[in-house]
Amino acid sequence: MSVDTHTQSSATTGVSVPNAGSAGPGGGDDQRPRGPLSRLTVRGLGAAVPQALAPAVLAVLLIVFAVLSPSFLTADNLLGVLNQNALLLLAAVAMTVVVRAGGIDLSIGVAIDLAALTASALLADDYVAWVAIVGGLVVGLLVGAVNAFLIVVLRIRPFLATLSVWFIGGGVQQVATDGGSPIYLSRSSVPDEFAWLGAGTVLGVAAPIVVAVLVLIIVWAALERSRWGRVLTAAGEQPTATRISGRLAGTSMATAFIFAAGIAAIAGLILASRSQGFVANSGQLYVLDSIGAVFIGTTLSRTGRPNLFGTLVGVLIFALLTNGMNLIGLSFYWQGLARGVVLILILILGVLLARDRARKPLT
Structure with missing residues (x-):
């Protein structure tokens, strides 16, 4: 008995039922994803949508301000933006470490300020540069140690x-x-070695940018490539399980706050060098933006984990947004509002896209 390769006849009804390989209503093959590979492709594309949100916002800012201001995309302007926001990047890197450990640090600005105060006071008393630098670092680390004691x-x-x-x-x-x-x-009264931190260059690149990038690389290696980073991440995501399994969750949290305060102290030294002195509470200006940058960065992770690449994207969004608004002459009073709106839109859209992806069945 011959069998048609395109249809199967029902013994009871005589109705022809199309095989899986038959043509669809439009006459072509049905292209809907059916195999495991196709399902994985759809799932991967869906997962990438929320993670691409912050980079997409960054790209939109670049395009919009490049159109509105001819000087926006010039090398001098972009290097100036990076130099001006090197301290914000350092503060955000410090905040990333703490948030990765499952905490939050509102005293990052204090570590910046007290490091700047200590270094400036020592230089005013005619101490040499290395004494001022070490003194600022020690006082900044002390802030982290106090936090660790209170918390752990x-x-x-x-x-x-x-x-x-x-x-x-x-x-x-x-x-x-x-x-x-x-x-x-x-x-x-400012030694050349100390003045270099705020105004020096390396191969034509401003010293604050070089220092911030080096710190970023070192912290990335510590978080992503060391046992300390793995324990810190586990302690932040599953503190109870980490404690039960014998890992030192408390020690990880303590070192996170001390490490973060040390990074903030470096920012304080650069601030004192750049401004040639100290102004009270200057470091507080970086706290809220650093928190915002970290949480923008979490949208780049599939699991919502704080990560340094995402933090860098968050810092660049704030930096380019502020610079672009300055170039087009937008009033300072509107700039804080604009940063807040961009931050909340990214976070809300990231949450909504992630929920939509989770609810949508994979067919």
Whole structure:
């Protein structure tokens, strides 16, 4: 008995049923994904949509401001943007470490300020550059150690502990400077080695950019390629399981806050060098933007994990947005609003796209 290769006859109804390889209503082959490979392709494309959101916003900003301002995409302007935002990148890298560990650090600005205050005060008293640098780093690390003690030993929540250190640090600055009086350094009192941190260059690239990129690479290697980074990540994502399994979750959290404060102290030294002195609470300007950059960066991870590449994208979004608005003459009062709107849109759209992908059946 012969069998038609395109149809199968039903013994009871006589109705012809198309085989899987038959033509569809349009006369062509049915191209809907059916095999495991096609399903994986659809799933991969769907997963990439939320992760591509922040880079897409960055690309849109580049295009829009390039059209609105001819000087936006010039090399001088872009290098200037990177130089101006090197401190924000350092603060955001420090914040990434803490958030990766499952915490938050509102005292990043305090570490920046106290490092700048210490270095400036030592230079004003005619100490050599390396003493000022070491002194600033030590004081910054001390801020992290206080945070670690409050959070790990006394078990105070990171938000409340670092908020308390923020208030205390602000008070220390006021007391140490007689009510917040600035410290101004004359050019002759700033050693060349210290002045290089804020105004030097390496192969034509500003020193703050070089320092920030080096710190970024070192921290990336520590987080992604070391046992410490793996334990830190596990402690942040599953603290109970990490503690039960014998890993030192508390130690990881403590080192995260100390490490972050050290990075912030480097930013404080660059700030003191760049401004040739100290102005109280200058470091607080970087706290909120650094938090925003970190959480923009989490949208680049499929699991919502803080990551340094995503943080860098977040910093660039804020940096280019501010620079572009300045170039087109937008009022300063609108710039904070614009940053907030961009931040919340990225986060909301990222959440909505991720939920839509999770609800949508894969056929």
